Amino acid sequence: MTVNGQEHTREVEPRLLLVHLLRDELGLTGTHWGCDTSNCGACTVWMDRIPVKSCTVLAAMADGRDVHTVEGLETSFGLDQLQVSFMACHGLQCGFCTPGMLMTARWLLDQNPDPTDTQIREAISGQTCRCTGYENIVRSVRHAAEAEAGKAS
Amino acid sequence: MVWRETRWLAPSVGSDMQVPAQFEYQRATSVEHAIALLNRHGPESRVVAGGHSLIPMMKLRLAQPEMLIDINDLTELAELHFQEGVLRLGALLRHADILASPEVGLLCPMLHDAERVIADPVVRNRGTVGGSVCQADPSEDLSGAFCALRAIAVIRGCSNGGEAYTRTVPMREFFTGPYQTVVADAELLVELQVPIFPDAGSAYVKVDRRSGDWAVAAAAAVVRLDGDTVTDVGIGLTAVGARNFVAQEAEEYLRGRTPAPEHFAEAGRIAAAHCSPADDQRGPADYKRHLAGELTRRALERAAARVGRGVTWRSR
Numbered sequence: 001m002t003v004n005g006q007e008h009t010r011e012v013e014p015r016l017l018l019v020h021l022l023r024d025e026l027g028l029t030g031t032h033w034g035c036d037t038s039n040c041g042a043c044t045v046w047m048d049r050i051p052v053k054s055c056t057v058l059a060a061m062a063d064g065r066d067v068h069t070v071e072g073l074e075t076s077f078g079l080d081q082l083q084v085s086f087m088a089c090h091g092l093q094c095g096f097c098t099p100g101m102l103m104t105a106r107w108l109l110d111q112n113p114d115p116t117d118t119q120i121r122e123a124i125s126g127q128t129c130r131c132t133g134y135e136n137i138v139r140s141v142r143h144a145a146e147a148e149a150g151k152a153s
Numbered sequence: 154m155v156w157r158e159t160r161w162l163a164p165s166v167g168s169d170m171q172v173p174a175q176f177e178y179q180r181a182t183s184v185e186h187a188i189a190l191l192n193r194h195g196p197e198s199r200v201v202a203g204g205h206s207l208i209p210m211m212k213l214r215l216a217q218p219e220m221l222i223d224i225n226d227l228t229e230l231a232e233l234h235f236q237e238g239v240l241r242l243g244a245l246l247r248h249a250d251i252l253a254s255p256e257v258g259l260l261c262p263m264l265h266d267a268e269r270v271i272a273d274p275v276v277r278n279r280g281t282v283g284g285s286v287c288q289a290d291p292s293e294d295l296s297g298a299f300c301a302l303r304a305i306a307v308i309r310g311c312s313n314g315g316e317a318y319t320r321t322v323p324m325r326e327f328f329t330g331p332y333q334t335v336v337a338d339a340e341l342l343v344e345l346q347v348p349i350f351p352d353a354g355s356a357y358v359k360v361d362r363r364s365g366d367w368a369v370a371a372a373a374a375v376v377r378l379d380g381d382t383v384t385d386v387g388i389g390l391t392a393v394g395a396r397n398f399v400a401q402e403a404e405e406y407l408r409g410r411t412p413a414p415e416h417f418a419e420a421g422r423i424a425a426a427h428c429s430p431a432d433d434q435r436g437p438a439d440y441k442r443h444l445a446g447e448l449t450r451r452a453l454e455r456a457a458a459r460v461g462r463g464v465t466w467r468s469r
Contacts, residue, residue, distance in 0.1 A: 014178035014221065017208075036171050037209055044275055050249075051275045056208045060178050061201075061223060104275060125364050126273025 001062050003028065004072030012059045019043040021059035022069060030070040030099050034128075041127030044100035045069045051107050053126075070099035073106060081151075082106055082144045091140030093131035100127050105141045114145055173211035180223045184343060187224050188311045192339040194220040200341060201225075202245055203280040205272070206288040230283070230343055235260060240347040244283025249274070251282065261347055262459055263355035263373055267298045270357075273365040283342045286327065289334050292367040292392040292435075298357055299324040300398040301373035301389030304347045310340035321346075325397045352384070353377045354459030358452045359391070360444050362435060368392045369435045370444035372400075372424070374452035378460045381411050388420070388453070393430040393445045400424035400449060412457045421450035 001008060003026060010025055022028045022045065031054060034042030038056040045054045046068040073080040082105050085091065092098045101124060108115055108123040115123070120141045121134075129137060181187035191198055198220035201207055210216040224230065230245035233254055240260055242251070251257055251268045258265040271277060271285070271294050285295045286306070304324045311317050322335050324345070329335060336342055359371035373389035386407045388400040403424040410416045425446030430438045 014176055015173045015211075017172065020172075036212065038205055038276060041273070041275055050278045052279050053205075053275055056205055056279070058178065058201075058204070058208070058221075061204070061225065063180075123274055126275040 001065050001067055003067045004069060010059075014058065014060050016059040018045070018047075018054040018057040018059050018062050018067070021062070022054065022067070028069050028071050032096055032099055034096065034100075039126075039128065040097070041100045041104070041124075042097050044103045044127065046103060046107065049107075051104050068103070070102055073102060080106065081147050082109070082141070085140045085144035085147060086137075089140040089143050090136045091133070092137075093133050097127055097129045101129070101137055105137075105144070108141070109145055109148065113148060115141070117142065171212040173208065174214060174217050176211075176218055177220045178223065179220065180226055182226060184227060184229065184309060184341060185317065187222055187227065188309060188317070188339060188341055190220070190222045191341065192311045192315075194222075196338045198222055198338075200287075202284045203247065204284075205276055205280045206284065206290070224341075233257070235349070238349050240349050242282055242345045242347065244281065244342045244344060246282045248272075248277035248280050248282070248285075252277065259462070260349045261302065261355055262462070263298055263302065263357045263375065263456070264347075266357035267294045267359075267371075267373065270294060270359050270361065270365075270371075276365075282345060286324070286345070287334055287336055287342055289328050289330075289332050290367070291331050291394070294357070294359065294368060294371060294391055296324075296328065297371060297389030297391035297395075297398045298373045299345060299347070299389075301375050301387040302347050302355065303375075303387055304345050306335075306342055307344040307346060308336055308340050309343050310337065319343075325399055328397060350377055352379060352460060354456040354462060356452045356455035356459060358448045358455065360448065367435065370430070370441045370448055372445065372448035372452040374449065374456040376412065376453060376456040376460060378412060378457065383407050383410055383412055383416075386420075386453075388424060388449060390424060390428055390445055390449070392435075393428040393441050395424075395428040395445075400427060400445075402427045403449060407453075412453075414454070417450045417453040417457070420453060421446040421448075424449040
């Protein structure tokens, strides 16, 4: 499979979950392992460009697929705008939910560059911030949307 | 307590993770291949698509298949068609695919109502229509919806002699009990067929404790109108112990009457009287019974108000 553009080949037990392959085998610990029941969304990554909860995807199911994790957001041009906005707007406290929030928010802005607050809240409704910092997370996503609109114009 | 049942995965960094018991895994390359694998491996094999019910159950040892057959590559099962008054939904369509289809919203708004309240957007990217109904959770939203719509399940299988067949089962006869359906060991649900009528409106109304949760109770309604007469009606109930997920007595009461608020309210009372909800962590039975009645009334009102909205498809 491809992770953040890099090919990886591993022989794994069928029961190995994608989140553990990413963290334990590939050392990509940016993807967090939270509730393990597909509720909290901390483990959200993209598989074939669509956000999925990697605690509920078998590593074997990702065979041949294109996986993106939070580590792939940063490019040679620097951090992704969303990462910058999360810092600027205090979009994280403990940071546990942040990788999942970033992956879902990046996907949202790629689909819809100018979402309303309701659309942002709906998009992250499958993700739990245990610090309850949702206001600042929504503000951060708005900030990123506005910054990207500014850059584009 | 079942939550404490965890296992150590040998080569891992010492974390107390929940992983499924050992099983074999194979990817199906066609429907025929999937059915052949099911046939060969017998009742200890299970099909996995989205996996959002099965994988958590495997972690908790509530399911312990020996062979998992992955059907995610079977794109022929992820198609959506509308032909001759029938909306055909491939079993592998993701919830997100259904929501992304304006055609479904137009032809059958109830399905958009229901899909919008299933879990959360990330889960909906993965979970499938077929997986949801085959899981047959009594609180699952699409069961009541498809039963109200009088949808037909298309099932493919293979006889002991190796002969392939296709059979159809009305969704109202699909569920044989909690977590049980008519789909047999060497069979695969491939499609759901929803009859669409130009004189019908439909709606789904749900009450849950928090966003994305299972229903405390929910009601689905399809109403067909000819002038001021309800010519036909389908009422589905979720999570309240209704027989076959249907409020049949309320349907019988309403058929032939006017779409008046008092008739919808009476249909709600009848639906509430004939279901049998149970006390659980989502609420007491009498509250759920109240919800069954009130949500039936609201779903009927909303469905009736939508009659004629899907007119644009008629020109095709």
